[in-house]
Amino acid sequence: MLLYLCEQMIGHTDTLTQADKAIGDGDHGIGMARGFEAVRLKLEGGSFAALDELFKAAGMALITSVGGASGIIFGTWFRGGTKNLAGAATLDSPALSAWLVDGLAAVKERGKTKPGDKTMVDALEPAAAAAEQAAAAPLDEALAAATEAARLGMEATKDMVASMGRAKTLGERSLGHPDPGAVSTYLILRSLWEYTEKSGE
Template sequence: MAKQQLSVDETVAMLDAVADAIIAAEPELSEADRNLGDGDHGLGMKRGMEAVKAKLSEGGFESVDKVFMAMGMAMMSSMGGASGAVFGTLFRNGGKALKGSETFDAAGLAEFLKGGTEGVMTRGGAKPGDKTMVDALEPAQKAAELAVSLPLSEALDTTAQAAEAGRDASKDLIATMGRAKTLGEASIGHPDAGACSVAIIFRTMATFAAGN
């Protein structure tokens, strides 16, 4: 059954599903990174998501912001690396923007993405077009902004579509950040591994909210 909004417990279940999806995608995420970096993006994300699952299972969250922020802190401290810093910031700053919310709806999704994307861009210094996770995140944020009046399940679906389109478009970009930046034009043809993770995160959230 498609969801209009999620309770705190349902938000926990959704993020637990996100963690499972990223853990399952470890080989493809590592392979995506091997084309551009050193091939460990999937491993870091998997380590982070295992910590997230452990944290989520503790329960006791009063509001949805606390769930997202706990997820961000668990990723940041268990992963390290560039991924831990930027993905931890996405969930921590995104969560902060939802302060005190008892439900997660389409308006909350837009707030989460606004706070999270700003945080990621400030921390990492990446702009759209640099061939980073921002190239999936920023289109997702724009899609969410236009979807605030939709039921959550539909808003998440358009957000996930935008993230996936951003991931695919990152194939044609030249890397200017991180370890891939010295590849120059040789980076063309491969999607950014961080953008792949962003697409999986929002597609899994959309699938959960659609009740499938």
């Protein structure tokens, strides 16, 4: 599933570059592609006994390769989300919920961001809430719900004025464009959901 995610995120480089060019410096696509290529290499070259080891390794690869705030934030999601996954052998709906809820808490702590700041938190927070609500449903349903919540959250960032990062200097001119980190958050969840659809899990 994570290898599929890497392949998809590398494939979305242009989408993320365009999203970042609209309100930032345009480096988000290349940064995320570099990050998920590093994750791919890390996963292919290692063996992992449990989910927490797997997601921690992925998070470290993002932190050390994406660069800038994005690497820290997305890496913190992957790493911080493992708080309650020690020894977990399967990504089921409760594990997905734990990963998103704990990952969100770690990102908010690390980034000092709150909803409405026009950041990836605006996509991750509704996704975590949706996954928590769907924790008793099958994984593909929980991922579908989290993905749709992330999409709506990402769309809502178009109506927000950036108060963090480089887009902050644009002020009102950031209106009408989604936050690139929120776009990435949506695409990450959509890729995980797509994988469950393709693999029939």
